[in-house]
Amino acid sequence: MNSPLTPQTRSNPIQLAKAIKFIAFAVTVGALGLSYVYLKNQQFALGEEIRLTEKRIKQIRAENEVLLAKTTELSSRRALQQGMMNGSLHVVQISGDKIARLTPASPAMEDGVLRTASNERAAR
Amino acid sequence: MKRPECIRIAFACGIVAVIFTIFSARLVHLHITKNKEYKQLAAEKHLMRQIIHAKRGMILDRNGEILASNLPVRTVVADASLIKNPAAVAALASQFLGLKEADVLKKISSQKKYIVLKKEVPEEIYVDLDAAMQKAKLRGVTFEQDAIRTYPNGESLGHVLGFLDHEGKGIQGIELTMNSLLAGKNGYRYIERDRTGKEIMLYRGAEEEPVHGKNIRLSIDMSLQSILEEEIDKTFKELKPETVTGIILDPKTGEVLAMANRPCFNPNEPGKAEPEQMKNRAIIDMVEPGSTFKIVVAAGALNEGTVNEKTSIFCENGRFLYGGKILKDHHGYGDMNVHEILVKSSNIGSAKMAMLMGGDKYYEYVRKFGFGDRHGIELPGEICGLVHPPARWDKLTITRMPMGQSVAVTPLQITMGMSVIANGGHLMAPHIIKSVEDLDGTKILEKAPKVVREVVPEKTARFIADALVGVTQPGGTATYARVNGFEVAGKTGTAQKVSAKGGYAAGKYVVSFVGFMPAEDPRFVCLIMVDDAKIASNLNYGGLVAAPVFSRVAEKAARHFDLTPTLPPIPLQDMPMAKAETLNEATH
Numbered sequence: 001m002n003s004p005l006t007p008q009t010r011s012n013p014i015q016l017a018k019a020i021k022f023i024a025f026a027v028t029v030g031a032l033g034l035s036y037v038y039l040k041n042q043q044f045a046l047g048e049e050i051r052l053t054e055k056r057i058k059q060i061r062a063e064n065e066v067l068l069a070k071t072t073e074l075s076s077r078r079a080l081q082q083g084m085m086n087g088s089l090h091v092v093q094i095s096g097d098k099i100a101r102l103t104p105a106s107p108a109m110e111d112g113v114l115r116t117a118s119n120e121r122a123a124r
Numbered sequence: 125m126k127r128p129e130c131i132r133i134a135f136a137c138g139i140v141a142v143i144f145t146i147f148s149a150r151l152v153h154l155h156i157t158k159n160k161e162y163k164q165l166a167a168e169k170h171l172m173r174q175i176i177h178a179k180r181g182m183i184l185d186r187n188g189e190i191l192a193s194n195l196p197v198r199t200v201v202a203d204a205s206l207i208k209n210p211a212a213v214a215a216l217a218s219q220f221l222g223l224k225e226a227d228v229l230k231k232i233s234s235q236k237k238y239i240v241l242k243k244e245v246p247e248e249i250y251v252d253l254d255a256a257m258q259k260a261k262l263r264g265v266t267f268e269q270d271a272i273r274t275y276p277n278g279e280s281l282g283h284v285l286g287f288l289d290h291e292g293k294g295i296q297g298i299e300l301t302m303n304s305l306l307a308g309k310n311g312y313r314y315i316e317r318d319r320t321g322k323e324i325m326l327y328r329g330a331e332e333e334p335v336h337g338k339n340i341r342l343s344i345d346m347s348l349q350s351i352l353e354e355e356i357d358k359t360f361k362e363l364k365p366e367t368v369t370g371i372i373l374d375p376k377t378g379e380v381l382a383m384a385n386r387p388c389f390n391p392n393e394p395g396k397a398e399p400e401q402m403k404n405r406a407i408i409d410m411v412e413p414g415s416t417f418k419i420v421v422a423a424g425a426l427n428e429g430t431v432n433e434k435t436s437i438f439c440e441n442g443r444f445l446y447g448g449k450i451l452k453d454h455h456g457y458g459d460m461n462v463h464e465i466l467v468k469s470s471n472i473g474s475a476k477m478a479m480l481m482g483g484d485k486y487y488e489y490v491r492k493f494g495f496g497d498r499h500g501i502e503l504p505g506e507i508c509g510l511v512h513p514p515a516r517w518d519k520l521t522i523t524r525m526p527m528g529q530s531v532a533v534t535p536l537q538i539t540m541g542m543s544v545i546a547n548g549g550h551l552m553a554p555h556i557i558k559s560v561e562d563l564d565g566t567k568i569l570e571k572a573p574k575v576v577r578e579v580v581p582e583k584t585a586r587f588i589a590d591a592l593v594g595v596t597q598p599g600g601t602a603t604y605a606r607v608n609g610f611e612v613a614g615k616t617g618t619a620q621k622v623s624a625k626g627g628y629a630a631g632k633y634v635v636s637f638v639g640f641m642p643a644e645d646p647r648f649v650c651l652i653m654v655d656d657a658k659i660a661s662n663l664n665y666g667g668l669v670a671a672p673v674f675s676r677v678a679e680k681a682a683r684h685f686d687l688t689p690t691l692p693p694i695p696l697q698d699m700p701m702a703k704a705e706t707l708n709e710a711t712h
Contacts, residue, residue, distance in 0.1 A: 047324065062269070069194065072190045
């Protein structure tokens with residue numbers, strides 16, 4: 001009677017081809033999984049960058065609008081008039097010789113006709 | 125295998141199977157039965173619809189000067205569920221927002237998810253607070269974008285521009301009438317947030333871009349507006365009337381170039397204004413126009429051939445008994461032609477012309493001149509005035525209406541009526557919107573001048589205009605309306621003020637002057653109306669109160685328009701109203 005523990009009957013040979021297939025499959029799945037995680041991380045990092053850039057753009061736009069509003073306020077007619085009234089702005093009359101004219105000016109008193117400041121070029 | 129072993133194995137397998145079945149059942153319950161409920165909960169926690177605010181369009185004057193713009197601000201919002209260290213957040217936020225630390229702490233201790241800490245926080249403060257929060261690694265405070273409307277010129281043009289309510293919706297002026305174009309349309313985006321409240325870009329959902337509001341370009345010229353405001357402001361302070369109204373418009377196009385009222389309000393601070401200050405009296409007040417209305421009867425009678433340039437009308441030496449009442453002239457006049465009736469502003473002459481025309485015909489001209497109808501200007505609240513049809517007239521109406529009584533009109537209607545004479549007989553549709561533009565300045569819509577109707581032929585309008593030049597010449601009623609170097613045409617109006625109790629209020633007058641310049645080729649029509657100036661009755665006339673204001677406005681406007689003077693200078697006249705002492709004496 002043969003012993004049940006005979007080495008010949010208990011042997012369990014490794015099927016190399018199957019093992020390689022299994023390992024290859026496992027490695028592929030693992031690599032895919034890791035790639036997926038890596039890509040997700042990349043996407044997340046990129047999203048974070050986009051979010052911060054969007055925030056910065058928004059902030060710059062807002063700052064630009066604030067500056068525009070301030071410029072409008074400071075250069076408004078009311079602000080300029082107030083500036084002139086309290087002396088922080090001073091308007092100096094432009095003398096005739098400082099004006100470049102396409103047509104020669106006619107002296108205001110030459111023909112007795114009153115010329116308004118901007119009308120000195122009026123027809124004789 | 126022995127039997128008891130098999131039983132044990134089967135029992136253990138059965139328990140495992142039952143456990144897995146329970147787990148599976150729970151899984152099915154959570155994923156299928158409770159799917160909607162938990163999805164909703166998850167969405168509530170992480171998913172949100174983020175509003176992308178549309179930018180409200182600006183309001184510009186005809187030369188591109190900004191009249192209304194937006195100032196970006198932030199609303200500081202706290203989410204108590206995300207705040208781990210309320211004391212630190214309260215300390216930091218209160219420091220930057222100028223709030224009491226205890227108040228902030230109390231607010232953020234409420235565990236609510238949306239707590240408004242402060243509105244209208246300037247952009248600079250937001251930047252600093254955000255940086256400080258990040259540095260201190262605190263979270264739970266977000267900053268929502270918002271904007272406040274600013275009107276850089278303050279009170280100037282306030283009635284025309286209007287203002288917004290707390291929700292950013294226009295509730296007066298151009299802000300109201302053009303709200304749909306100015307407001308644009310908000311966009312949105314679905315976003316998911318992580319546990320710290322930051323958006324996870326990876327899960328950004330559906331998105332719709334906002335449609336920004338359009339810019340509105342007005343026909344207003346701020347240089348002229350400034351001139352008009354300065355003068356009516358001076359009048360309001362010096363003569364202390366109830367109201368002063370001024371309008372400048374282009375008679376050829378109907379474009380409103382300037383419109384101002386006193387009292388006025390600052391649209392930056394509408395809460396501080398009284399309702400009376402907010403009224404744009406140029407379009408919502410109706411007054412008896414007084415003698416300015418005489419142009420209607422004169423133009424109508426001439427056009428109908430009832431009278432001609434040479435027809436002589438007897439003016440009853442200043443007292444005309446009709447319908448049991450005496451109609452008086454300021455001075456006694458005998459025979460006068462149409463020209464003289466207008467120059468001398470004869471009530472009797474005007475009444476007789478209307479009587480010669482007949483009530484129906486006269487009424488037809490009143491309506492043709494645009495009285496009794498809304499002109500349809502793009503401003504809210506315009507009224508049509510009050511012009512009764514002949515069927516509702518009493519016996520005296522035919523003599524009273526031609527001199528501007530028994531009829532109520534708006535200042536804008538008077539100005540448009542005078543424009544008919546100035547532009548050669550056409551009633552134009554007044555407008556204050558010049559164009560609608562994209563944010564980059566591309567014109568989407570441009571308003572073209574619109575002729576409503578031909579009221580009188582050019583010849584008739586020219587004749588009336590010539591007579592109106594006489595009004596400002598020596599011997600006329602408005603010599604103070606003259607402007608150096610230019611021919612001015614116009615008409616004074618002095619109407620007793622209607623009392624709230626009925627009849628006329630003693631000693632109270634609405635005085636006006638409406639004229640155009642240069643008379644030969646008008647560039648603008650200007651109305652000045654002063655309601656109940658606090659001066660002596662013998663000085664309270666259109667020719668003495670409103671005409672000098674017109675003159676000053678017109679003189680400055682001529683410089684602005686670069687008009688070429690055509691006449692020699694006129695000698696300076698003594699102004700009865702020029703000195704404050706005279707005024708004070710007259711008032712007391």
